[in-house]
């Protein structure tokens with residue numbers, strides 16, 4: 022296991038470059054959710070040179086669509102979804118300034134290359150721990166694409182949100198078996 | 204002949220959708236807790252510790268175990284001596300899902316068309332499998348199935364000559380492919396035999412079995428045990444970061460098949476293996 026670290030979001034370039042695959046990191050600050058449908062919209066907007074709902078610069082996207090909050094709760098269950106479904110859209114987002122991603126599972130070779138090129142970082146949160154992770158979310162509001170239901174973009178304020186560095190800015194990859202996928 | 208009203212079906216399905224998403228059956232939760240005790244990798248143990256805590260928070264604070272509260276798979280066994288009154292059975296099942304996902308604060312994860320992809324906003328329709336059986340009861344099993352693991356499931360049309368070795372190879376290949384994407388530790392449901400669609404259905408049914416009850420057939424029980432051992436030797440581990448616990452259980456269902464075929468379906472489920480059965 023790597024080192025335990027605390028970082029702030031939005032990220033700083035220097036801090037990201039100090040993170041190493043295997044580090045156990047607690048994130049505090051503002052992050053944004055986006056999954057399949059929101060990625061598709063942002064990708065298409067960027068390709069057409071249009072504005073997207075929030076600036077990607079130095080920001081972190083959390084691949085997550087929460088369950089609804091009960092009265093008195095900030096958010097429902099809120100764990101990561103499988104990152105590879107976003108792979109097609111990710112390099113363009115990284116080229117536009119995105120610096121960190123939180124999800125679960127493998128990334129494609131082209132995403133790994135883009136992470137190295139942009140000196141970004143890929144974090145993994147524990148899949149299936151949505152109740153636990155929701156406790157670290159202190160504020161949540163939908164800022165765009167409300168029609169997508171759970172897939173709308175949420176701006177979250179998180180405190181000590183626990184993640185593991187799966188792919189660091191040098192491309193070191195904590196998943197040992199990446200060679201078994203294509 | 205016994206009469207069952209659709210109202211009773213609606214309310215039961217509703218309750219089952221909710222219950223399944225907040226508390227795992229004890230066979231599954233016990234295996235997760237045992238995994239925590241037995242895992243030797245540091246990171247693996249940490250992740251399993253989080254999963255144990257997650258189960259407690261889910262139950263005590265009424266937050267679903269996982270935000271992916273699934274597409275709702277429903278198995279319905281209808282006794283042939285039952286008459287259902289009060290409207291369409293299919294509509295009653297979907298109404299139960301609709302109410303359960305609304306009142307239970309569960310995520311709506313279903314799109315109305317696989318290509319146009321517009322959210323139906325009430326998690327309907329469910330995927331419903333009917334079976335007519337002898338008797339005067341209705342047995343309903345509700346399986347909220349997450350798609351992180353569903354996406355990593357596979358079907359193989361093997362040759363009879365591939366035999367047990369071929370089956371094992373197919374299962375291990377699927378588990379490796381799933382790796383971290385299916386939220387390990389996983390439960391593996393395997394369907395062997397039948398036809399293309401039958402083996403898939405068997406694999407899904409296998410996931411609803413109690414993990415503590417092995418197959419009644421000695422050769423299948425042996426295969427379940429051997430596969431569990433071999434899967435755990437792969438070292439994928441909790442979260443896919445390495446460790447000795449990759450699977451919590453392997454369940455196999457079989458059916459007679461054609462002289463020319465050996466269909467094998469591998470349905471992967473994450474540790475949030477939700478299923479609940481009631482008999483009306």
Ligand code: SF4
Nearest residue numbers: 149269349351386473
């Ligand atoms: S695969 Fe299972 S544990 Fe993982 S996100 Fe989906 S439902 Fe949750």
